[in-house]
Amino acid sequence: MRAMTPVVRVGQTRVAIGVGSCRETGTRIGDTVSKATRRRVTRRTPIAAALVTFALLLSALALLSTPPARAGTMGFDARPLPGSPNAELGFFKFDADPGAAVRRVLVLTNRTDKAKVIRVAPCDGLAATFGGVAYSDGDKKPQAVGGWIQLSRTSVEIPAESSVEVPFAVKVPAEVTTGVHLGGISMWEPAAATTSGSGEAGGDQATTKITMVTRMVLTVLVTTPGPAVPELNISGVTAEARPDGMYLLVSIANRGTGPTKGEGDIALEDGSFTEKIDLGDMIPDSSTDYPVKWKTDPAEGSYPATVEIRYADGEKVATWSGAVTLGSVQKKALENRLVGDPEGGLPWGLIGWIVLGVIGAGVLLLGGILLGRPRQRSA
Helix, strand or coil, X not given: CCCCCCEEEECCEEEECCEECCCCCCCCECECEEEEEECCCECCCHHHHHHHHHHHHHHHHHHHHCCCCEHHHHCEEEEECCCCCCHHHCCEEEECCCCCEXXXXXXXXXXXXXXXXXXEEEEEEEECCCECEEECCCCCCCCCHHHHXXXXXXXXXXXXXXXXXXXXXXXXXXXXXXXXXXXXXXXXXHHHCEEEECCCCCCCCCECEEEEEEEXXXXXXXXXXXXXXXXXXXXXEEEEEECCEEEEEEEEEECCCCCEEEEEEEEECCCCCEEEEEEEEECCCEEEEEEEEEECCCCCEEEEEEEEEEECCCCEEEEEEEEEEECHHHHHHHHHHCCCCCCCCCCHHHHHHHHHHHHHHHHHHHHHHHHHCCCCCCC
């Protein structure tokens, strides 16, 4: 099999297979990413709610403007044991027969002057939205290749400026198919989770809390004997309403035994719409609903369409033709979710954020004036 540069797209960003992380908005492998869990906002008064919302807006802007942290900025890093097979790749890659057990060693290194406790857990390799690889949450029980990985421990205490070895085994099922199989080992520091928000609700206060947990993933790539042949299948196209308009979701699956990427297009037969498809590497036994933005306010009806994706270095082609049905359910969902004016008018969602920002700035300015106002001395 030819040398491959696998790519991961998490959200809309591609990431190469190797050392990476699992989040919905990722960057290149080797970068770390965050997941956020949110608690409901409890509104007490309009002023309190506006203040909290404005503070959260500033926090969100700060997060978006900050580049993702790399492994070094987490204070620890992970790698295969030096000298072990393919350790120079920076992730685990090996061949194995069905029913075999392969043993490897993960090395965790603390780069700080304080001890750290790191959680480790196996995870599955999945298809990201635009193709490529995403990883399942380390808190969830893996259902695929991650279930083959048996770690010697799930929590590791690493002294300051030291390394700890974590042996593990990959037990390949006897009935496994030939080809390429992908999982991973997820690592995170629970104590490094950050929580922001307004605190406990009480009186006229509103409260919102956001917890950010940064995780790193080391890929485990297993190849079993036999041909690694990709086989893309396009099963259909459906319409889905999203905040910025109607999308066409192309259902794509790799039913083969090897990874592949592809490119092609989707087109309506009346010639009114054509859009390119750029599909990242799809691992075997993975599927995705590839989203393509269509229109802001399409009319109800049946739209004959075709899809073509060329893959395996252009040697193979996956095709689909059929009708995309847009009914009242999707139209109603679009009306409820649309951010802008469907007639091309003012983007009310954006205007709302601007107005909120102006109100927040005014509140802060007024507070500063009141605090800075000189007080009259009593006689």
